[in-house]
Amino acid sequence: MHSLSDESVRDYVRKPDPTSKLNHLLFIGDHLSVPVPNHSLPPNIRxxxxxxxIENCQVPFNxxxxxxxxxxxxxxxxxQYCExxxxxxxxxxxxxxxxxxDLNTTQVTVIHVCGFTKNASDLILMQRIDKFIADKGYNSAIVMISDDINFSPILSKHRNNNRVEVTLIQRRAAQALRNCADFIHDFDNLCQNLNIRHSNQQKG
Structure with a gap:
């Protein structure tokens, strides 16, 4: 499993531009973590x-x-997961x-990584997965949306060592990646009959 030091992350993660319209994004050159409340959950809720x-499993055009x-x-x-x-x-x-x-409207966290380094986004995703498991630990769950076989080692590690339940949403993933998942869903099926995006689209 690949891991980056804080210094190496800063080598290719662009710092936020105060004039940018994308100030809702999380730029992780200076902050490698997002504070997450650690509420206790019922034992049957993960x-x-x-x-x-998203560059691997892209949203269909428009x-x-x-x-x-x-x-x-x-x-x-x-x-029965709690996001x-x-x-x-x-x-x-x-x-x-x-x-x-629109992603900002849905209140997901968008993390910008400059694509000058090969597999830069993959490495950051691996770091974020490791951090989530470190925070939530045993008996948590991961939903991974990707076809990239590079995620096989980290998903397998947490599934086998920490009893993490893994759901894979994929299109044409290799068997090695599929073997790391407890549940598999087809990304293209999820994208069927999506509404056409309108310029003034609002949630709901």
Whole structure:
């Protein structure tokens, strides 16, 4: 499992621009963690971290990411999970501004990583998963949205060592990645019949 030091993260994570319209994004050059309340839950309710490799599993063109996020959350609700974090990691310069605005509307955390370094987003996602498990520990859950086989080691580690329940949302994932999941859903099925995105789209 790859891990980055604080210094190496700063090498390729862009610092926030005070003039940018994207100030709702989380820039992790200076802050590598997000404070998360540690509420106690009933024993049958698992805290869940949802992690989306959005450059790998992309939102269909001009379709509602708000509706797609709601569908992902519904899957978590049906598993009796309690959402603790929902994080999207990407190079925001490659994502259309209206899509970022809609993600902000859904109250997910968007983490910007400059894409100059190979697998930069993957490495940050791995760090975020490790942090979530360190905070929530034994008997928590992860929802991973990606086809990337690079996530196999970290998902397998937490599933086997910490009894973390893993849900994989994928399109054409390799068997090695699928083997790391307790539950598998098809990303394209979740995207079926999504509403067309409107410029003045609001949640609900």
């Amino acid at each position: 805290p869940v971290g949802i992690f989306w490799d 379709r509602s990411v708000i509706q797609l996020v709601e569908r992902v959350r519904q899957l978590a609700f049906e598993r 603790n974090v929902f994080e999207v990691v990407c190079d925001t310069r490659k994502i259309a501004a209206p899509l970022l605005d």
